[in-house]
Amino acid sequence: MKKISMIALTLMMGAASVFAQGWGRPPVEDPTGYKDTYKDYFTVGVAVNINNVTNPDQIALIKKNFNSITAENDMKVVSLQPREGEWNWENADKIANFCRENGIPLRGHTLCWHSQFADWMFVDDKGNEVSKEVFYERLRTHIHTVVNRYKDIVYCWDVVNEAMIDGDGRPTRFQREAPSPYRQSRHFQLCGDEFIAKAFEFAHEADPNALLFYNDYNAADPAKRDRIYDMVKKMKDAGVPIHGIGMQGHYNIYDNPKWENFEAAIQKYSELVDNIHITELDMRINHEAGGQLQFSREGAALTDEIKKMQEDRYAEMFEIMRKYKKVIKNVTFWNLGDRDSWLGARNYPLLWDENYEVKNVYYVVRDFKKNKKK
Numbered sequence: 001m002k003k004i005s006m007i008a009l010t011l012m013m014g015a016a017s018v019f020a021q022g023w024g025r026p027p028v029e030d031p032t033g034y035k036d037t038y039k040d041y042f043t044v045g046v047a048v049n050i051n052n053v054t055n056p057d058q059i060a061l062i063k064k065n066f067n068s069i070t071a072e073n074d075m076k077v078v079s080l081q082p083r084e085g086e087w088n089w090e091n092a093d094k095i096a097n098f099c100r101e102n103g104i105p106l107r108g109h110t111l112c113w114h115s116q117f118a119d120w121m122f123v124d125d126k127g128n129e130v131s132k133e134v135f136y137e138r139l140r141t142h143i144h145t146v147v148n149r150y151k152d153i154v155y156c157w158d159v160v161n162e163a164m165i166d167g168d169g170r171p172t173r174f175q176r177e178a179p180s181p182y183r184q185s186r187h188f189q190l191c192g193d194e195f196i197a198k199a200f201e202f203a204h205e206a207d208p209n210a211l212l213f214y215n216d217y218n219a220a221d222p223a224k225r226d227r228i229y230d231m232v233k234k235m236k237d238a239g240v241p242i243h244g245i246g247m248q249g250h251y252n253i254y255d256n257p258k259w260e261n262f263e264a265a266i267q268k269y270s271e272l273v274d275n276i277h278i279t280e281l282d283m284r285i286n287h288e289a290g291g292q293l294q295f296s297r298e299g300a301a302l303t304d305e306i307k308k309m310q311e312d313r314y315a316e317m318f319e320i321m322r323k324y325k326k327v328i329k330n331v332t333f334w335n336l337g338d339r340d341s342w343l344g345a346r347n348y349p350l351l352w353d354e355n356y357e358v359k360n361v362y363y364v365v366r367d368f369k370k371n372k373k374k
């Protein structure tokens with residue numbers, strides 16, 4: 001009798017545990033993602049490549065954690081229209097359709113940038129430079145075509161990217177005049193700063209509902225911050241439709257940026273705009289920083305000390321961003337896992353490692369409420 005009831009008990013316990021876990025399924029993983037723990041603060045996004053939105057495991061990470069997506073490269077000018085009238089929609093459409101199917105809004109990136117641009121816009125058939133009117137007509141066609149195609153799913157655009165110069169902006173021993181605050185791009189050389197206003201006007205004509213951003217790196221650096229501020233102020237005073245500033249956020253675990261500069265920049269920009277997005281966040285483990293396309297792919301060894309430094313820096317940064325939730329409306333990581341990072345996997349800048357295994361820093365940022373109580 002005793003034996004029979006033991007057997008019955010064991011069977012009942014087994015059934016109860018199968019019931020709790022779902023028939024034949026592994027135990028249910030914690031479904032809480034960034035989009036949940038940050039829902040009272042800002043949306044959290046990720047820049048994706050085509051693999052990220054094709055591979056089922058990576059798709060699961062994205063759907064769990066993010067409520068904003070940026071195409072890392074596939075919506076840049078050179079990707080979409082490498083030659084006049086030759087449109088490559090395939091990858092951009094795939095990403096947009098992924099967003100449509102999963103109800104994740106898309107951050108458009110980018111309509112006018114000196115890099116990954118379409119240099120054909122500057123020259124005629126014979127290779128001679130065209131007038132700025134011809135350039136504007138081409139840029140307008142590009143912007144209208146792209147913005148119109150994705151206006152159902154894109155909620156904001158990085159209209160102009162990286163138009164300001166680097167450095168501290170002070171005259172040097174060799175150059176007595178202070179350098180121009182603007183990057184000496186082909187766009188600038190042909191049109192002066194007018195091209196910035198034009199790009200915003202074209203985007204606004206195409207989609208009056210989209211939020212339009214100026215986006216740049218080193219935007220917390222005081223000298224560059226002031227240049228960006230002055231440029232955006234000039235645009236706003238002239239009635240140009242510009243609604244937000246994107247601070248790219250290619251940072252490091254040491255001292256770039258200094259948090260007081262980061263905070264001062266947020267405060268200063270919020271005098272001008274209601275929307276600040278941290279558009280391209282990564283935290284590399286060497287001493288470099290910024291969005292310049294030259295960088296070292298070799299990081300340091302990933303010791304426990306370095307991991308802890310990265311966790312602390314991310315935690316400090318998110319604490320500041322939460323404090324400014326009124327104006328910071330989105331924070332986007334630049335890439336999904338370290339494997340995808342444009343900096344190379346040896347800089348370990350992200351939340352998942354090169355095999356998409358979650359890193360401790362993921363929890364440090366996600367579970368800030370629990371961490372605080374400890």
Ligand code: XIL
Binds near residue numbers: 073161291
């Ligand atoms: C980077 C991409 O991540 C790389 O894959 C590509 O080779 C170069 O561009 N600032 C920007 C982004 O605005 O578009 C850049 O993305 C990184 C710096």
